[in-house]
Amino acid sequence: MGYKIACLPGDGIGPEVTDSVIEVLNAVAEKFQQSFEMSKYLIGGCAIDATGEPLPQETIDACNSADAVFLGAIGGPKWDDPNAKVRPEQGLLKLRSELGVFSNIRPLTVFPKLLDASPLKPELLKDVDFVVVRELTGGIYFGAKNRGEDFATDECRYSIQEVERITKVACEMAMQRRKILTSVDKANVLETSRLWRDVVSRYVAENYPEITLEHQLVDSCAMKLIQNPSHFDVILTENMFGDILSDEASVLAGSMGLLASSSLGQGVGLFEPIHGSAPDIAGQGIANPYASILSAAMMLRWLNLTKEADAVENAVQQAIANDVLTRDLDATSSVTTKDATLAVIEYL
Numbered sequence: 001m002g003y004k005i006a007c008l009p010g011d012g013i014g015p016e017v018t019d020s021v022i023e024v025l026n027a028v029a030e031k032f033q034q035s036f037e038m039s040k041y042l043i044g045g046c047a048i049d050a051t052g053e054p055l056p057q058e059t060i061d062a063c064n065s066a067d068a069v070f071l072g073a074i075g076g077p078k079w080d081d082p083n084a085k086v087r088p089e090q091g092l093l094k095l096r097s098e099l100g101v102f103s104n105i106r107p108l109t110v111f112p113k114l115l116d117a118s119p120l121k122p123e124l125l126k127d128v129d130f131v132v133v134r135e136l137t138g139g140i141y142f143g144a145k146n147r148g149e150d151f152a153t154d155e156c157r158y159s160i161q162e163v164e165r166i167t168k169v170a171c172e173m174a175m176q177r178r179k180i181l182t183s184v185d186k187a188n189v190l191e192t193s194r195l196w197r198d199v200v201s202r203y204v205a206e207n208y209p210e211i212t213l214e215h216q217l218v219d220s221c222a223m224k225l226i227q228n229p230s231h232f233d234v235i236l237t238e239n240m241f242g243d244i245l246s247d248e249a250s251v252l253a254g255s256m257g258l259l260a261s262s263s264l265g266q267g268v269g270l271f272e273p274i275h276g277s278a279p280d281i282a283g284q285g286i287a288n289p290y291a292s293i294l295s296a297a298m299m300l301r302w303l304n305l306t307k308e309a310d311a312v313e314n315a316v317q318q319a320i321a322n323d324v325l326t327r328d329l330d331a332t333s334s335v336t337t338k339d340a341t342l343a344v345i346e347y348l
């Protein structure tokens with residue numbers, strides 16, 4: 001019996017990078033005598049077009065009965081009408097909530113070969129290696145929304161239990177690393193952030209005294225990420241701040257097309273690149289598949305397929321070291337999604 005992987009390609013470049021992942025996993029299966037049973041299900045805009053809903057029940061059921069879920073990306077201009085009743089993004093939020101994946105882990109490493117791909121000075125990027133631990137099923141993305149005649153509201157809510165469980169994840173991660181935990185909030189303004197800060201301070205002091213905990217306001221954190229990125233080890237933050245800061249952090253690596261993520265809770269894990277559906281390049285076959293392939297490597301590691309995960313990560317590193325770079329990393333390149341995928345397979 002093989003591993004059952006529910007694949008949710010979604011929209012825009014989502015199907016392109018999902019195909020890369022399927023090809024790489026098929027090659028991993030062959031090389032390591034594993035078996036992955038991969039089936040595709042609808043989510044996002046394509047699901048709205050086909051069924052009227054951004055997350056059909058069939059997809060939820062398939063995810064719940066899978067060993068792991070891979071998601072490409074959802075959304076795009078076709079479904080962006082501000083008055084639309086349903087949106088692709090609702091499907092992704094509902095999926096995260098249905099699967100209970102409250103912790104989104106977004107690691108950031110800078111590949112030596114790509115020091116020049118970032119607009120930052122190479123000397124700032126040396127030794128940059130941190131991970132963003134983002135709360136994924138609470139906060140303003142999930143609060144009540146209201147639209148009146150001349151106003152709109154989005155509620156932001158966090159409970160002590162929600163903050164504690166994500167703090168535990170971040171602490172466990174910090175204990176395996178440099179033991180520096182930066183908790184990011186906006187406690188000078190927001191009540192939810194004051195709760196966040198209280199809970200994190202108490203939880204770390206009581207359970208992880210070896211960890212150096214620092215609190216940072218989100219606005220100045222955004223600055224320090226660029227000014228002194230090698231300072232950071234584990235960044236712990238709430239849903240929206242983590243979403244924004246991790247996209248910002250991707251500039252350090254050289255492209256959004258490099259950042260992988262895992263979304264975990266009690267049950268099945270969800271693995272997705274941090275980027276969106278990139279409508280500006282969709283359909284051209286030039287999307288960078290490495291973020292998705294590295295997300296698949298996180299999936300393999302989570303499934304305890306350690307040597308397979310190592311092989312995929314090493315293969316991506318080798319492809320990058322050998323200049324197999326899509327256009328987001330090298331403006332003069334003609335390397336396609338397919339070329340980059342085949343290079344990874346070759347280096348497995």
Ligand SMILES: NC(=O)C1=CN([C@@H]2O[C@H](COP(=O)(O)OP(=O)(O)OC[C@H]3O[C@@H](n4cnc5c(N)ncnc54)[C@H](O)[C@@H]3O)[C@@H](O)[C@H]2O)C=CC1
Binds near residue numbers: 076258275279
């Ligand atoms: N997890 C998801 O499915 C997410 C979906 N979205 C949705 O994606 C749509 C587009 O959003 P944007 O703000 O444009 O963000 P985006 O992440 O799709 O694109 C931002 C920029 O990064 C580039 N980029 C992203 N991934 C790339 C890749 N793999 N290779 C090369 N270049 C890449 C794009 O070409 C674009 O210039 C929206 O509908 C949004 O709601 C946005 C973020 C996450």
Ligand SMILES: CC(C)CC(=O)C(=O)O
Binds near residue numbers: 093275
């Ligand atoms: C599309 C949104 C629901 C979320 C997002 O941007 C993300 O998780 O990175």
Ligand SMILES: [Mg+2]
Binds near residue numbers: 243244247274
């Ligand atoms: Mg995002």
